[in-house]
Amino acid sequence: MxxxxxxxxxxxxxxxxxxxxxxxxxxxxxxxxxxxxxxxxxxxxxxxxxxxxxxxxxxxxxxxxxxxxxxxxxxxxxxxxxxxxxxxxxxxxxGRFFSRSGQPGEDDPEIIVESIVKATDYMAKRRIGALMSIEKETGMSDYIETGIALNSRISSELLINLFIPNTPLHDGAVIIQKNQVAAAACYLPLSESPFISKELGTRHRAALGISEVTDSLTIIVSEETGSVSAARNSELHRNLNQDELREILQKELHSATKTVSSNRWHWRGKKDG
Structure with missing residues (x-):
C-alpha cells in the first residue's frame, strides 16, 4: 500500500x-x-x-x-x-508552558543609559551602595529567581529607590534583562579569586563572581567611598567617572540591541589608585 x-x-x-x-x-x-x-x-x-x-x-x-x-x-x-x-x-x-510569552517593550537604549548613569551618579555622591547587573547573551534567569520579580521599565528614580538603605529591596543585586528591571534583591555568586584586593567588599566580589560565570556587565557603587566600578569577563575596572560609565553602557546596550554576538568589548577604565 x-x-x-x-x-x-x-x-x-x-x-x-x-x-x-x-x-x-x-x-x-x-x-x-x-x-x-x-x-x-x-x-x-x-x-x-x-x-x-x-x-x-x-x-x-x-x-x-x-x-x-x-x-x-x-x-x-x-x-x-x-x-x-x-x-x-x-x-x-x-499552565504557562504552552502560553504565549509576552515580549517586554523596547525602550530607547539612550534613555536606559542615561537612567543608569543618573542613578549611579546620585548614589555615588551620597555613598549609597548599589549593585546592578545587565544581562547579555548568557541568561541570568537562575539568579533572577533568587530575588523579587519586578519586570518594570527602567528609570533613574526606580533604581535609586531600590537601593535606598533600610528599604525591603536594598540588599542584593538588581538584574536588568531585556531592557527591563527584571528583579531586585537578587543573590549573585561570590568570586573565590585569591587576587581580589582585601579592601573590596561583598558587592565587588559578587560583581566579579557573576562576571566569571556569565558575560553580563555589572555596575557597582561603593558604600564606603562612593566610587563607581564595572565588572565583566572576570575583570574589575574601578574609579569610573560619568563619561567613562556612559561610554561603557552605550557600547554594551547598543551591541545588545543590534544582536551582534561577535562584537568584542573594548573599553578602558581608570587603574586602581
Missing amino acids: GYEDLPILQYLRIAVDILLVWYVIYKLIMVARGTKAVQLLKGITVIIVVRMLSHYFGLSTLQWLMDQAITWGFLAIIIIFQPELRRALEQLGR
Missing part, C-alpha cells in the same frame, strides 16, 4: 504529530534561552560536529571518544540541565 492509499485523516494525524513535537521543542528552547544552558547546547553541537568530521576523515580514536561522550550524554544532560528541566516542569504545572 502506497502513500496515496492513506486516508486524509491519517495525513492529518501525522501532520499534527509533527507540529506538536516541533512546538514542544520550540518551547523547550524558549525555556533554556534565558539560562546558561544555551552555552552548554553550543558545546553539545560542537561534540556532534566533531563526531561527524572524525567519521568522515577516519580519525578512529577521536571518533571513539566522541561516541563515548554521546553514549553517556543523555545522563549528563539530565544532570547538567537539572535547573532548566525543573523550570520547564514548573511552568507545565502552572
